[in-house]
Amino acid sequence: MKKYNLDENLIAKFDNEKAIVTNSVDVFYGNHQSIFNVNLDFPRFSITALIGSSGSGKSTFLRCLNRMNDSIANVDGNIMYRDVDINSKKVNVYEVRKQIGMVFQRPNPFAKTIRDNVTFALKKHGIKDKEELNERVESSLKEAALWDEVKDNLDKSALSLSGGQAQRLCIARTITMKPDILLLDEPASALDPISTAKIEETLKNLKSKYTIIIVTHNMQQASRVSDYTAFFHSGHVLEFDKTAKIFTTPKIQATEDYISGDFG
Numbered sequence: 001m002k003k004y005n006l007d008e009n010l011i012a013k014f015d016n017e018k019a020i021v022t023n024s025v026d027v028f029y030g031n032h033q034s035i036f037n038v039n040l041d042f043p044r045f046s047i048t049a050l051i052g053s054s055g056s057g058k059s060t061f062l063r064c065l066n067r068m069n070d071s072i073a074n075v076d077g078n079i080m081y082r083d084v085d086i087n088s089k090k091v092n093v094y095e096v097r098k099q100i101g102m103v104f105q106r107p108n109p110f111a112k113t114i115r116d117n118v119t120f121a122l123k124k125h126g127i128k129d130k131e132e133l134n135e136r137v138e139s140s141l142k143e144a145a146l147w148d149e150v151k152d153n154l155d156k157s158a159l160s161l162s163g164g165q166a167q168r169l170c171i172a173r174t175i176t177m178k179p180d181i182l183l184l185d186e187p188a189s190a191l192d193p194i195s196t197a198k199i200e201e202t203l204k205n206l207k208s209k210y211t212i213i214i215v216t217h218n219m220q221q222a223s224r225v226s227d228y229t230a231f232f233h234s235g236h237v238l239e240f241d242k243t244a245k246i247f248t249t250p251k252i253q254a255t256e257d258y259i260s261g262d263f264g
């Protein structure tokens with residue numbers, strides 16, 4: 001395995017408004033440290049890709065951003081969202097997840113109707129008005145680019161959807177809560193190229209309303225959809241910059257080796 005200089009990290013800062021900022025984030029699974037001193041500013045209304053080889057810490061870091069590591073790891077450092085450190089145990093995790101939603105690698109619709117998948121969380125939060133629920137179903141499915149395909153079958157089981165449709169339903173289910181930030185952990189890795197293209201198109205359309213942070217192994221996908229890219233290696237972020245820069249003129253050898261496939 002090649003050795004890279006972990007001190008040589010190049011984290012660009014931008015003037016854009018920030019959606020979420022991490023300061024000195026370290027993550028420990030028991031005694032094993034998986035994330036080291038990550039300081040990243042995520043620009044608002046843009047897509048940031050987290051790239052890096054398997055085990056480099058992308059998912060662990062992503063999960064810190066809406067407290068999904070609470071029961072499995074110790075997370076140190078500050079994660080600032082709207083002037084609040086959401087890593088503080090005093091902060092209500094359910095409130096955090098209302099603002100910062102997550103979509104997982106495998107589409108995981110509930111064994112309910114398409115409509116009920118979208119309204120489930122809304123009803124839990126006390127929204128009962130039928131008209132409002134119907135409006136939210138339509139607008140969320142439209143935003144997730146699924147409405148045209150399912151509008152005549154809203155009361156059919158979500159389990160009858162294809163993998164790509166189910167993943168767009170999971171996106172609709174998340175955005176129906178009107179979050180600020182959408183986290184996606186390899187959302188297209190289980191999908192065929194056509195479904196993947198639809199997800200990518202959907203994400204590009206969503207970034208006018210949401211800040212999106214996506215973990216991907218797929219370099220073409222990172223270069224197609226993202227505005228910014230963070231390169232993870234052994235739990236460190238070695239380089240963060242505009243995606244166009246990372247993919248054309250990376251500043252360090254490790255990034256160049258990773259994106260050109262000459263890494264390990």
Ligand SMILES: Nc1ncnc2c1ncn2[C@@H]1O[C@H](COP(=O)(O)OP(=O)(O)OP(=O)(O)O)[C@@H](O)[C@H]1O
Nearest residue numbers: 029034052053054055056057058059060061072217
């Ligand atoms: N639940 C867990 N318990 C203990 N160690 C874990 C756990 N999850 C991840 N790790 C360790 O943390 C490190 C980072 O893993 P993580 O899954 O975050 O990397 P990744 O870059 O997302 O990898 P992949 O691309 O394969 O999903 C690895 O050493 C992994 O073994």
